[in-house]
Amino acid sequence: xxxxxxxxxxxxxxxxxxxxxxxxxxxxxxxxxxxxxxxxxxxxxxxxxxxxxxxxxxxxxxxxxxxxxxxxxxxxxxxxxxxxxxxxxxxxxxxxxxxxxxxxxxxxxxxxxxxxxxxxxxxxxxxxxxxxxxxxxxxxxxxxxxxxxxxxxxxxxxxxxxxxxxxxxxxxxxxxxxxxxxxxxxxxxxxxxxxxxxxxxxxxxxxxxxxxxxxxxxxxxxxxxxxxxxxxxxxxxxxxxxxxxxxxxxxxxxxxxxxxxxxxxxxxxxxxxxxxxxxxxxxxxxxxxxxxxxxxxxxxxxxxxxxxxxxxxxxxxxxxxxxxxxxxxxxxxxxxxxxxxxxxxxxxxxxxxxxxxxxxxxxxxxxxxxxxxxxxxxxxxxxxxxxxxxxxxxxxxxxxxxxxxxxxxxxxxxxxxxxxxxxxxxxxxxx
Amino acid sequence: xxxxxxxxxxxxxxxxxxxxxxxxxxxxxxxxxxxxxxxxxxxxxxxxxxxxxxxxxxxxxxxxxxxxxxxxxxxxxxxxxxxxxxxxxxxxxxxxxxxxxxxxxxxxxxxxxxxxxxxxxxxxxxxxxxxxxxxxxxxxxxxxxxxxxxxxxxxxxxxxxxxxxxxxxxxxxxxxxxxxxxxxxxxxxxxxxxxxxxxxxxxxxxxxxxxxxxxxxxxxxxxxxxxxxxxxxxxxxxxxxxxxxxxxxxxxxxxxxxxxxxxxxxxxxxxxxxxx
Numbered sequence: 001x002x003x004x005x006x007x008x009x010x011x012x013x014x015x016x017x018x019x020x021x022x023x024x025x026x027x028x029x030x031x032x033x034x035x036x037x038x039x040x041x042x043x044x045x046x047x048x049x050x051x052x053x054x055x056x057x058x059x060x061x062x063x064x065x066x067x068x069x070x071x072x073x074x075x076x077x078x079x080x081x082x083x084x085x086x087x088x089x090x091x092x093x094x095x096x097x098x099x100x101x102x103x104x105x106x107x108x109x110x111x112x113x114x115x116x117x118x119x120x121x122x123x124x125x126x127x128x129x130x131x132x133x134x135x136x137x138x139x140x141x142x143x144x145x146x147x148x149x150x151x152x153x154x155x156x157x158x159x160x161x162x163x164x165x166x167x168x169x170x171x172x173x174x175x176x177x178x179x180x181x182x183x184x185x186x187x188x189x190x191x192x193x194x195x196x197x198x199x200x201x202x203x204x205x206x207x208x209x210x211x212x213x214x215x216x217x218x219x220x221x222x223x224x225x226x227x228x229x230x231x232x233x234x235x236x237x238x239x240x241x242x243x244x245x246x247x248x249x250x251x252x253x254x255x256x257x258x259x260x261x262x263x264x265x266x267x268x269x270x271x272x273x274x275x276x277x278x279x280x281x282x283x284x285x286x287x288x289x290x291x292x293x294x295x296x297x298x299x300x301x302x303x304x305x306x307x308x309x310x311x312x313x314x315x316x317x318x319x320x321x322x323x324x325x326x327x328x329x330x331x332x333x334x335x336x337x338x339x340x341x342x343x344x345x346x347x348x349x350x351x352x353x354x355x356x357x358x359x360x361x362x363x364x365x366x367x368x369x370x371x372x373x374x375x376x377x378x379x380x381x382x383x384x385x386x387x388x389x390x391x392x393x394x395x396x397x398x399x400x401x402x403x404x405x406x407x408x409x410x411x412x413x414x415x416x417x418x419x420x421x422x423x424x425x426x427x428x429x430x431x
Numbered sequence: 432x433x434x435x436x437x438x439x440x441x442x443x444x445x446x447x448x449x450x451x452x453x454x455x456x457x458x459x460x461x462x463x464x465x466x467x468x469x470x471x472x473x474x475x476x477x478x479x480x481x482x483x484x485x486x487x488x489x490x491x492x493x494x495x496x497x498x499x500x501x502x503x504x505x506x507x508x509x510x511x512x513x514x515x516x517x518x519x520x521x522x523x524x525x526x527x528x529x530x531x532x533x534x535x536x537x538x539x540x541x542x543x544x545x546x547x548x549x550x551x552x553x554x555x556x557x558x559x560x561x562x563x564x565x566x567x568x569x570x571x572x573x574x575x576x577x578x579x580x581x582x583x584x585x586x587x588x589x590x591x592x593x594x595x596x597x598x599x600x601x602x603x604x605x606x607x608x609x610x611x612x613x614x615x616x617x618x619x620x621x622x623x624x625x626x627x628x629x630x631x632x633x634x635x636x637x638x639x640x641x642x643x644x645x646x647x648x649x650x651x652x653x654x655x656x657x658x659x660x661x662x663x664x665x666x667x668x669x670x671x672x673x674x675x676x677x678x679x680x681x682x683x684x685x686x687x688x689x690x691x692x693x694x695x696x697x698x699x700x701x702x703x704x705x706x707x
Contacts, residue, residue: 042572043536044554050464053541053551113536113551113573120516120533131515131539208509208630209545357545357627360470360498362477367464368553377463 006156006413009245024399031396034389035110045389049366052353052382056390057111061104062345065200068100069193070230076186088250091152093234095408098145103401105138110393130203137196148185156413197222210352217276224268225341231261232337239331247414258330262318269311302347310340353382434525436607436635438617439499442643443601446497450593457565457592461556466578467501467593502548502578503634510540526580534574545630549577588657600646613647
């Protein structure tokens with residue numbers, strides 16, 4: 001097979017590409033330096049304290065676990081049903097998923113007080129702990145993404161003589177075997193994705209001490225959130241790749257996925273949120289309008305950023321027939337959906353720590369000097385603002401994820417050009 | 432089986448903070464951290480009542496109570512269940528403790544604890560004086576720590592420091608599985624509550640409010656199960672308050688016997704100048 005039957009999105013880095021790589025490298029190095037600083041001073045370098053003991057790292061972990069959903073689901077769900085829909089997004093989707101789950105996993109490292117003891121996860125695990133379940137499923141999901149990306153691309157890697165083919169040849173038998181393997185990988189990937197988001201939700205939903213965390217709805221909401229933000233990110237990345245690289249996005253598929261994003265948004269931000277809020281609003285208020293406003297009006301700016309900027313606005317954009325076919329509209333709506341979902345995780349952590357169950361004076365000892373709202377060592381309520389160190393560490397890790405995607409576009413054949421249905425074997429279609 | 436628990440009589444508590452301070456000293460708790468806090472139920476500030484003064488037409492509804500709060504040593508401890516690496520565990524005698532060698536510092540236990548009883552060493556712990564205080568080794572930066580019921584003292588047959596140092600006899604430590612122990616008797620005798628009972632954590636710390644208990648005069652700093660001599664509460668056949676008044680009244684009648692009976696509850700069996 002000829003090497004040009006597949007397409008590399010970035011054949012070589014131009015000036016802009018090199019600038020981009022330089023920027024990513026700078027942010028990564030800055031992140032590493034900030035993490036090094038945090039390791040020497042301790043987590044006192046963050047905005048977290050005893051009363052608010054999880055912060056930006058966990059909020060972004062929740063976001064990136066969700067973001068890792070889209071690609072794998074979009075590429076594996078059609079495979080499982082032997083459909084060729086969204087074939088053009090399959091490889092890019094898995095690449096984006098792989099980058100996001102890597103970012104999510106890495107975000108845990110700076111949150112840990114003693115990362116050098118992480119081996120205890122292997123030597124002394126407690127299987128009652130949702131964190132042990134999550135540790136297992138994040139690693140499984142990452143490995144699955146890597147395997148799937150390789151499986152989808154190895155015949156093209158082999159045809160190009162890339163060392164990434166790991167010595168596998170492109171043969172007719174091999175393609176036939178890959179079809180079977182892809183089906184079974186898809187069959188495994190879907191329940192693994194569902195488990196990943198549910199287990200991450202259960203980290204919070206099992207806790208009786210943190211307000212609204214203790215809700216059976218958290219796991220389904222995490223799945224809906226993953227569908228929204230994951231698909232949103234895939235659309236954002238694909239449009240960007242289409243504009244900036246040789247990757248070509250299929251307009252029809254893009255419009256179709258935009259519609260699906262609208263459906264996911266409606267399920268998530270309208271239906272599930274209503275299902276979550278209505279019982280509380282009804283039980284806590286008496287008058288009709290009090291119930292209604294308790295139901296509709298959120299308690300914090302994070303709520304509005306999430307539901308309006310990241311929910312209602314993109315939903316309207318994707319529902320309006322005159323708008324929803326425009327690439328710019330799909331791009332903006334997807335970007336807003338991802339942006340809004342970020343604040344859902346922020347809001348979740350805040351609802352857990354803002355109010356202390358026992359808030360009697362003098363309160364809870366903070367465990368470190370605090371430059372925020374109070375100046376003494378006591379607090380009766382949680383307050384949190386991330387420090388520059390936390391922001392730089394987080395950006396560094398996100399930049400590493402962007403680097404994975406960029407290098408993927410450089411070294412992995414991200415699209416077939418010879419046949420529409422090529423990645424699932426392609427022997428029959430190429431007559 | 433031994434199952435240690437604590438009874439705190441909120442009617443006896445005078446809010447002196449001696450338990451909070453002796454805990455900090457005994458356990459070498461870093462600056463800026465508290466394992467044991469005496470909270471004020473009432474006004475917005477510590478030692479401040481709610482309500483109004485009974486003058487100038489005020490409501491005269493001043494009300495205040497103290498709630499000493501530390502690790503509750505729950506039977507169904509969420510912190511134990513969430514710890515991914517078994518660093519937080521329940522000992523055979525019911526004490527919830529942390530293995531600081533295993534702790535990775537993920538702080539999931541702090542999220543799990545509804546009482547905010549746990550503290551994290553955000554930086555290199557600071558001690559005053561620098562070499563530390565008490566009988567417990569300092570914990571490193573990056574681990575979570577909390578009240579251990581002074582397990583190092585309990586292992587030696589001594590009551591926790593907060594119990595021994597309570598000047599109001601408001602804290603009683605003992606075996607909840609032993610029906611004859613003072614803690615068990617008090618839980619049966621008085622109206623007791625557990626904090627945040629609705630969360631289902633089933634704490635082993637019980638709070639008396641309403642009717643005041645007679646306290647438990649310290650016979651020594653040993654736990655009552657370790658005492659060889661006969662303490663006023665040892666036989667367990669009668670209820671506690673009645674027995675207390677009985678020993679008082681017998682003291683007025685007898686001669687030789689009465690001196691012993693009177694002295695026993697108040698004179699420490701070991702030398703004074705405690706080890707805390």
